[in-house]
Structure formats: C-alpha cells, structure tokens
Amino acid sequence: MKGDKKTPLLKTLSWIWVIQNFILALSAFYRLQMYINYNGLTRLRIVGAYGIALVIVGLLIVTLKMHMIRNFLWMLRRQLIAFALFFFMLQITPMNWIVFKYLFAEEGIEKLIVNEY
Numbered sequence: 001m002k003g004d005k006k007t008p009l010l011k012t013l014s015w016i017w018v019i020q021n022f023i024l025a026l027s028a029f030y031r032l033q034m035y036i037n038y039n040g041l042t043r044l045r046i047v048g049a050y051g052i053a054l055v056i057v058g059l060l061i062v063t064l065k066m067h068m069i070r071n072f073l074w075m076l077r078r079q080l081i082a083f084a085l086f087f088f089m090l091q092i093t094p095m096n097w098i099v100f101k102y103l104f105a106e107e108g109i110e111k112l113i114v115n116e117y
Contacts (some may be wrong), residue, residue, distance in 0.1 A: 011066070014066055015066070018059055018062060018063055018066070021055075021059050022056070022059055025052055025055050025056045025059065026056075028052050028055075029049070029052050032045060032048055032049060032052065040102070040103055041098070041099050041102040041103065042099060043095045043096070043099060046093065046095050046098065046099070047090065050086055050089070050090050050093075053086070054082065054083065054086045057082045057086075058079055058082065061075055061078045061079055061082065062075065064078075
C-alpha cells in the first residue's frame with residue numbers, strides 16, 4: 001500500500017473521519033451534561049458517560065494505530081484492554097451513592113422527600 005497513489009488521500013480521509021468522530025463524542029458528552037443539569041443524575045447517565053469515554057479512548061487508540069502504523073491485531077488488543085478496564089471501573093463505581101450525593105447537593109433534602117398531600 002506504500003506505493004499506491006491513493007494512500008495520501010486515504011490517510012487524509014481517515015484523519016478527517018477521526019476528527020469528526022471526536023467532535024461527535026464531545027457533543028454527546030455535552031448533550032449528556034445538558035440532560036444531567038436539566039433532569040438530574042441517574043445510574044443510566046453514569047453508564048452513558050462511561051460509554052462515551054470508552055468511545056473517545058477507542059478513537060485515541062485508532063489515532064495511535066494510524067500515527068504509529070501498527071496492525072489491526074495491535075489495535076484490537078488495546079481496545080479489548082480498554083474495554084476490560086472500563087467494565088471493571090463501572091463495576092466498582094458506587095453509582096447509587098454518587099447519584100444520591102449529586103441529587104442531595106442539587107435539590108436539598110426537602111425536594112428528595114416526597115410530600116404527601
């Protein structure tokens with residue numbers, strides 16, 4: 001592929017694709033932040049933040065593969081390691097405590113207790 005005339009064009013298109021995906025992931029983070037600010041934090045929104053972060057790490061790995069000219073197996077190993085680490089971090093995250101602390105700090109205890117009228 002080194003001698004192919006289309007190689008520079010393909011590399012340029014690959015970099016454009018990676019940049020577009022970074023922008024998309026960052027906009028997804030921003031959208032998630034808007035949902036959290038408006039509707040509050042939930043366990044599923046924490047999982048969504050982990051998922052978006054994993055996508056960004058995956059794009060960084062793809063970028064390293066393109067820059068360092070590594071093979072597909074190298075990239076696949078790194079992405080599986082990243083997935084395993086994120087899955088482990090998700091399992092040990094005290095989601096209920098984080099959600100409660102966030103809601104308590106935002107709303108105060110009065111709004112968390114349901115008033116019976």
